[in-house]
Amino acid sequence: MKLTILGGGGFRVPLVYQALLSDQGEGRITSVTLYDTDRQRLNAITAVLKQQALSFADAPVVTPTTDLDEALRGADFVFSAIRVGGLEGRTIDERVALDLGVLGQETVGAGGIAYGLRTLPVATAIAQRVAVLAPDAWVINFTNPAGMVTESMLPYLGDRVIGICDSPSGLGRRAALALGLDASQTFYDYAGLNHLGWLRKLEYGGVDHLPSLLADSSALGQFEEGRLFGVEWLRSLGSIPNEYLHYYYFARETLAAVQSVEKTRGKFLLEQQSDFYAETARHPGDALELWQKTRAERESTYMVESREVADAGERDERDMSAGGYEQVALSLMRAIAHNERASLILNVRNRGTLEHLDDDAVVEIPCTVDANGARPITVSQLTDHQAGLVSSVKAVERSTIEAAASGSRATALRAFAWHPLIDSVNTAGKLLDGYVDHLPELSAFRA
Incomplete structure (x- = not known):
């Protein structure tokens, strides 16, 4: 089978390839095509993958290309992992927001809206090419903002596009x-939207163990979310939020923490990865070693501001070694390709699962997966608090999708103004103008 990775020069691609190397099952992926618009990045990651494959006699064959149509033809699965505007764009997403006293995280709030506005036109164009060149392929979307991008691709690919994220499964695993x-x-x-969901039950042996977990202060202190949110708040909620909800529940403190550091997360990653790609170009024989060193530093600093606000300490070593979205992707592919029934938390159409949202809204919920794709599993309904926040953010997502398709400034302004982390229409307008001034892709929204 052929797997095509769009954004094949991306830093996390070796994680996917490592997962493929570990899969020795019948009917596994035998061909991997890497597509990217940046030849230097493509060469660097290709070098890493070749070194990963050295100890595997039957490793999937890797083919790099800068031709999208070539990459898509004959694909059985397509991973979409693009970053429109690169990390340079991410630093702008963050800095414009922070200068106006607003959180600019890349998938949450203002930064996520700006990222979506420039990414959605590219994502929908890709979906249209997939529909023409690989109509039987399954598209697994990694591209952030994952829920928003997946929903924008649905009109062209239907249920053959599925969004994935490792945050929900990671939360569940840590809690268990x-x-x-x-x-x-x-x-x-678990239910909600991408980066906006809650674990409401922890069922094992026919028993819900979440109440026992919430009652055990020692157990809550053993994992990331327990330390991030604190015992009192988790017991008040009666559920365990996705780590990204820290930006909502502790917005003031997190904003202050982000503003106090010299470099934003995007700036740190831009400098770090620029060094990696440049060093790999100079020393291609050391590509895998350089990648491993860079990845360890990247993972240890993940969400560092939120952990500092909560005094949560260092990131748990088990979180960094347990595998992430690449394992979710591999499980999803195998379930579809071999009709191996699996239960995974995915971004799919709601189909009546959550009563507060319409059937076509993309939500993040447990699904049963087999050769027919992913189908939502019945879960408990959202509380009023959860439904209110989810409905507000879904309205923002849909305004962003509409604005990206139409080029309407009024619709883009509405997306910014409606977001729960942006508390002023005037600030929303300044945010939009700031992004237009710094991001050429958003020129259509100029006043």
Whole structure:
């Protein structure tokens, strides 16, 4: 089978390839095509993958290309992992917002809207090419903002596009392990949107163990979300939020923490990865070693501002070694390709699962996956608080999708003004103008 990775020069691609190398099952991926518009990045990642494959006699063949149509033809699966505007764009997303006293995280709030506005036209164009050149392919979307991008591709690909994220499964796994449960046999009643969801039940052996976890202060202190949100707040909620909800529940403190550091996350990653790609170009024989060193530093500093606000300490080593979105992607591919029934938390059409949203709204919920794709599993309904926040952010997502398709400034302004982390229409207008001034892709929204 052929897998095509769009954004094939991206830093996290070797994680996907490593997962493919570990898959020795029948009918596995035998051909990987890497597509990217940046030849230097493509060459660097190709070098890393070749060195990963050295100890595997039957490693999937890697083919790099800068031709999108060539990459798509004959694909059985397409991973979309593009970053329109690169990390340079991410630093702008963050800085414009911070200069106006607003959080600019790349998928949450103002930064996520700006990122979406320039990414959605490219994502929908890709979806249209997939529909023509590889109509039987399954598209697995990694591109952020994942829920928004997946929903924008639905009109062209239908249920053959599925969004993935490792945050929900990681949360569930950590919560289960904190109680000594077998994470692989535990059902996670989780629901919401991408980067905006809650774990409401932790079912093992027919029993919901979440109340026991919430009652055990020691167990809550053993994993990331327990330390991030604190015992009192988690017990008040009666659920465990996705780590990204820290930006909502502790917005003031997180903003202050981000403003106090010399470099934003985007700036740090831009400098770090620029050094990696440049060094790999000079020393291609050391590509894998350079990548491993850079990745370890990247992972250890993930969401560092939020952990500092909560005094949560260093990131748990188990979180960095357990595998992330690449394992979710591999499980999804195998379930579809081999009709191996699996339960995964995915970004799919709602189909009546959450009563507060319409059927076509992309939500992040547990699904049963087999050769027919992903189907939502019945979960408990959102509380009023959860439904209110989810509905507000879904309205923002849809305004962003509409604005990206139409070029309407009024619709783009509405997306900024409606977001819960932006508390002024005047500020929303300044944000839009700031992004227009710094991002050529948004010139259509100029006043």
